[in-house]
Amino acid sequence: MKRIIIIIIVVIVALGAIAYVLTNNKKKNAEKTAFIAEGGGAVAVRIASVEKKVVDLDFIVNGVFAPNQELNFMAENAGRVSKIFVKEGDRVSRGQVIARIDAEIINTDRETAEANLQNAVRDEARYSSSFATGGVTQQQLDQAKLAVQNARLKLQSATRKVSDANLKSPINGVVNKKYVEVGAFVTAQGTQMFELVDVSKLKLKVNANESQVASIKTGDQIDIKSSVFPNEKFSGKVTFIAAKADATLNFPIEVEVANNTKNSLRAGMYGTAVFNFPKQAPSILIPRTSFVGSVSSNQVFVLDKSTSTAKVRNVVTSRILGDNVEIVDGLKEGETVITSGQINLAEGTAVSVVK
Numbered sequence: 001m002k003r004i005i006i007i008i009i010v011v012i013v014a015l016g017a018i019a020y021v022l023t024n025n026k027k028k029n030a031e032k033t034a035f036i037a038e039g040g041g042a043v044a045v046r047i048a049s050v051e052k053k054v055v056d057l058d059f060i061v062n063g064v065f066a067p068n069q070e071l072n073f074m075a076e077n078a079g080r081v082s083k084i085f086v087k088e089g090d091r092v093s094r095g096q097v098i099a100r101i102d103a104e105i106i107n108t109d110r111e112t113a114e115a116n117l118q119n120a121v122r123d124e125a126r127y128s129s130s131f132a133t134g135g136v137t138q139q140q141l142d143q144a145k146l147a148v149q150n151a152r153l154k155l156q157s158a159t160r161k162v163s164d165a166n167l168k169s170p171i172n173g174v175v176n177k178k179y180v181e182v183g184a185f186v187t188a189q190g191t192q193m194f195e196l197v198d199v200s201k202l203k204l205k206v207n208a209n210e211s212q213v214a215s216i217k218t219g220d221q222i223d224i225k226s227s228v229f230p231n232e233k234f235s236g237k238v239t240f241i242a243a244k245a246d247a248t249l250n251f252p253i254e255v256e257v258a259n260n261t262k263n264s265l266r267a268g269m270y271g272t273a274v275f276n277f278p279k280q281a282p283s284i285l286i287p288r289t290s291f292v293g294s295v296s297s298n299q300v301f302v303l304d305k306s307t308s309t310a311k312v313r314n315v316v317t318s319r320i321l322g323d324n325v326e327i328v329d330g331l332k333e334g335e336t337v338i339t340s341g342q343i344n345l346a347e348g349t350a351v352s353v354v355k
Contacts, residue, residue, distance in 0.1 A: 042350040045310070045341035047303055048290065050331050052282040055321055057215045060274050063206035065257065067267040069171050069198035075186035077101055077165060081193075088178050092169040092196065099167040099193060101186070117151040124148050173198035197267060202257045204236060204271045207250035211321050215277055216241060216253065223274040224257050229264055236273065285324040290337040295325055301338040301345050302331075308352070310338055310345045 079101035086098045127144040130136040177195035180186065186193065204224060208216065218241060224234035240254035255273055259265050292299040295317060301310040315330030331337070338345070345351070 042308070042352040043310075043341055043344045044354050045301075045303075045338045045345070045351045046354050047336050048287050048339050050284060050286055050327075050333055050335040050337060052333050053285050053324075054282050055280045055285070055319075055326070057212075057277040057280060057321075058275060059208075059212055060272055061206045061208060061212075062270060062272050063204045063255075065202045065204055065265055065267055065269045065271050067173075067197045067199055068201035068203060068256070069173060069196075070267075071171055071173075071196045072192050073098075073167070073169070073194040073196055074189050075101065075167070075191045075193055076188060078188045079165070079186065081180055081182055081184045081186060084178070084180070084182055086175050086178070086194075088175050090175045092173060092175060094169060094172050096169050097166045098169050098175070099180075101165045101167065113151070113155040113157075117148070117155050120144070120148040120151040167193070169196060171196055171198050172200065199263050199265065199267060200259055202259060202265055202267060203239075204255040204257050204273055206253050206255065206273050207246070207248075208253055209250055210245070211319065212275070213241060213251040213253070214319055216275065220275075222255060223276070224255070225272040225274060226265060226269065227272070228269060232260060232264065234258065234260070234265070234271075283318075284327040284331055284333060285321070286327055286331065286337050287339050288320070288323050288325050289339045291325070292342050295320060300331075301342055303336040303338055303351065303353070305336065308350060310347070310349045310351050312347050313337075 081099060082102045083100040084098070085100075086092060092098055124141075124144040124147070127136050127141045131138070131141045173196045175194055176197045178193075179195075180191065180193045184191075216238060218238055220238040222236050222238065224236045226232065226234065234257055236255040236257040238253060239256045240252075242252040245251050253273075257265065257271070265271075286300070288295060290300045291297055292301065292312075298315055298317060300313050300315055302313045303309075304311050313330055316328050318326040318328045320326075338351070341351070
């Protein structure tokens with residue numbers, strides 16, 4: 001019996017609470033209706049004061065170091081590897097011989113080309129002598145001269161192949177990978193032999209948004225930090241700024257970084273680019289939401305406090321700085337712009353400010 005009484009009391013209290021909420025909501029709605037009727041249909045808006053602020057353009061962004069040069073070294077001639085002069089981790093210089101291909105067949109081709117050239121030269125001499133006495137025609141003599149030129153080109157090609165049997169590093173760097181051993185057979189432009197990496201300079205790849213990239217230009221000198229070497233100082237130079245944003249609406253940027261004498265930085269490490277800019281003069285900023293439609297419309301509504309109405313104002317914009325837009329003409333410090341409710345406004349519309 002006692003339990004039933006408790007349930008009845010709870011139900012009565014719940015019903016009373018519901019009735020109170022409904023009555024209160026009805027009262028508020030009636031007040032709003034009366035307010036609109038009395039105010040002649042004023043549109044509720046939010047506002048912001050037009051102020052001059054100092055713009056801080058400095059920012060930092062993280063990225064990953066990539067090698068300045070990275071080369072997959074391929075064999076230029078087919079043959080068997082006779083010698084390898086480097087191992088993984090060795091530093092190499094441009095022009096240094098790092099491996100050798102068995103040049104026996106290549107040398108044979110060169111000797112054959114040299115013999116063919118000698119024969120062609122002798123034939124040309126005989127044809128020249130016979131042409132002087134009328135023994136051969138001009139066409140035959142021209143063909144003999146052409147044969148000499150072709151033989152000389154073939155000898156030049158064969159000599160180059162002999163030279164290419166000594167495989168030379170085309171860059172300064174480090175042997176990061178070695179893919180062949182002595183005795184392996186390689187094919188021309190088909191077998192990868194070494195992976196060479198130059199880390200004397202690196203590229204730090206970072207991203208910047210539209211407001212940040214607007215202040216960056218190619219050639220800017222910036223500071224670079226590495227969490228692995230917190231006491232080391234590195235410097236970088238902006239070498240590339242993408243002309244088009246990626247799928248995340250960020251702009252890829254590449255910064256060339258000079259490594260230290262010990263080449264402490266390695267490709268694949270994380271780095272931080274520190275962009276510092278000169279102190280800016282105060283400028284007029286308004287919220288991005290102040291614009292009618294979008295920033296490109298160059299129109300805002302200004303609150304006329306004396307009449308509590310909205311007035312259309314044409315403005316000239318400059319930089320978009322996050323949630324704010326810089327105004328260079330059309331607004332004065334101390335004025336008030338409307339930041340919401342513009343869809344219901346026109347010139348001279350009565351407004352009420354939502355606090």
